[in-house]
Amino acid sequence: MKRKKVLTSAFSNLYTDQRIEKVCRTLHENGYEIELIGNNWGGEEQMQRPYQFSRINLISKTLKTAYFEFNWKLYHELKKKADENTILHANDLDALLPNYLLSKKLNIPLVFDSHEIFSEMPAVQGKMSQKLWRYLQNKIVPNLKFMITASGSYAKWFNNKYGIKPIVIQNAPKKINFSFEIPNNNPKILLYQGAINPFRGIDKAILAMHHLENVIFKIAGDGPRKKEYEDLVLKENLQHKIQFLGKLLPEDLRKITLAADLGMSIEENGGKSYEFSLPNKVLDCIQARVPLILSPLPEMTNIKRQFNIGEIIENHQPENIAKAISLVLNKGRKNYQSELEKASEILCWENEEVKLLEVFERASL
Incomplete structure (x- = not known):
């Protein structure tokens, strides 16, 4: 037919x-x-x-x-x-x-x-x-x-x-058959991927870098808040800890995601559309077998309830974001692999x- x-x-x-x-x-x-x-x-x-x-x-x-x-x-x-x-x-x-x-x-x-x-x-x-x-x-x-x-x-x-x-x-994303050697990064890599928009928690994560050592924060993407956040990095004198990678092709982004130690999806509640979202970056990180720090919003807490793929932040205070980042990095990416593997089989x-x-x-x- x-x-x-x-x-x-x-x-x-x-x-x-x-x-x-x-x-x-x-x-x-x-x-x-x-x-x-x-x-x-x-x-x-x-x-x-x-x-x-x-x-x-x-x-x-x-x-x-x-x-x-x-x-x-x-x-x-x-x-x-x-x-x-x-x-x-x-x-x-x-x-x-x-x-x-x-x-x-x-x-x-x-x-x-x-x-x-x-x-x-x-x-x-x-x-x-x-x-x-x-x-x-x-x-x-x-x-x-x-x-x-x-x-x-x-x-x-x-x-x-x-x-x-x-x-x-x-x-x-499509299923990745994972046979990737988890890198031993030094410093550790925290990755944000997606549009640089308000209510994404990016500015709070930038400030959280004051409370972290031996971590580099990579921001992959573009958007209306990029210049403001670049200025914030300069103002806070955090240039040595934060990199803006710009807008990347999906295949280039995938390589960067695979090499990260930790992803983040810490959207703030900027209205119903954000409150009820399940951001792509969560599912992309799961397929790349990268643990995440997550917002306490319904879709993300629901995934965390099913699979232990990272940590939920308490709130958007930079100290609390840094605490969640440290918790995941101290456990290490390898410790989350079995749960990420289970989640990747279903969320594909x-x-x-x-x-x-x-x-x-x-x-x-």
């Missing part, structure tokens, strides 16, 4: 979005004809994919107008490409409206993937735009037939609010993609 065409869209330049890449690759490898549509907001790096992709050219100068422009252009792009043999696949609320309107107009299936609770993200909190995103969400989400999301807590939130039951597809993309394919099977009927 010939599979349907899937038009996947996202307000993204697509380059570093690992979730979209994994989803598209799985669908492509299982016989779906994939076309991925993003935009050039935030750059237009060279990319190679085994399926078709394109980026909508945006001329907007501000993010606010870029959202409007993208949604308008995306609707016309989808309209050109969709037919009765198409499944629409919208990633996050900022790409949902054109997909929803077209799915209604053509009476074709739509799968919505909510990577987070977009209307409750710190970036929109207290702004006029939050009202708009909430309005859109309230109007559209209760009417969706196929929805997936990235954590059990997100699914529960959507279910309580809208009575919809999203399928949980965690953003886990191979298990998640089974659920993904079931959703698209149902949408194909």
Whole structure:
């Protein structure tokens, strides 16, 4: 049986979005004809994919107008490409409206993937735009037939609010068959990987370095707070203990993760989207068999309850972060290996993609 065409869209330049890449690759490898549509907001790096992709050219100068422009252009792009043999696949609320309107107009299936609770993200909190995103969400989400999301807590939130039951597809990496010799680093390496955004605990971890000896803190990623945190490092005279590695290709990041002694995911509670998140970096570190220090937030405490893969910080005081770091480093990475091994068998993309394919099977009927 010939599979349907899937038009996947996202307000993204697509380059570093690992979730979209994994989803598209799985669908492509299982016989779906994939076309991925993003935009050039935030750059237009060279990319190679085994399926078709394109980026909508945006001329907007501000993010606010870029959202409007993208949604308008995306609707016309989808309209050109969709037919009765198409499944629409919208990633996050900022790409949902054109997909929803077209799915209604053509009476074709739509799968919505909510990577987070977009209307409750710190970036929109207290702004006029939050009202708009909430309005859109309230109007559209209760009417969706196929929805997936990235954590059990997100699914529960959507279910309580809208009575919809999203399928949980965690953003886990593919399984790594681990035969890596654990390095004996001196100094020890603490790694943060991901966007340099507020509420990630990065500034608190920088200050925690005052309380640690023989540890170097590597920050891999880019984002709006990078300059502020670089200035903080200089102000605190911690240049010898902290390195900013910039934005890395996924394969380069993987090598750095494998070589770390400890990862961190100490997000602060910056609203429901952060409170209920299961950050990619947690699952990436688990696959790399690297222990973590974690926030006392629901998804992270849930994993820690199942597998002893690191330590939960008491709170975001730099002294307490340093205490948790010391605890893990003193035990040593080797001591966490059996629990990390168990967790890596369960928290991997191979298990998640089974659920993904079931959703698209149902949408194909």
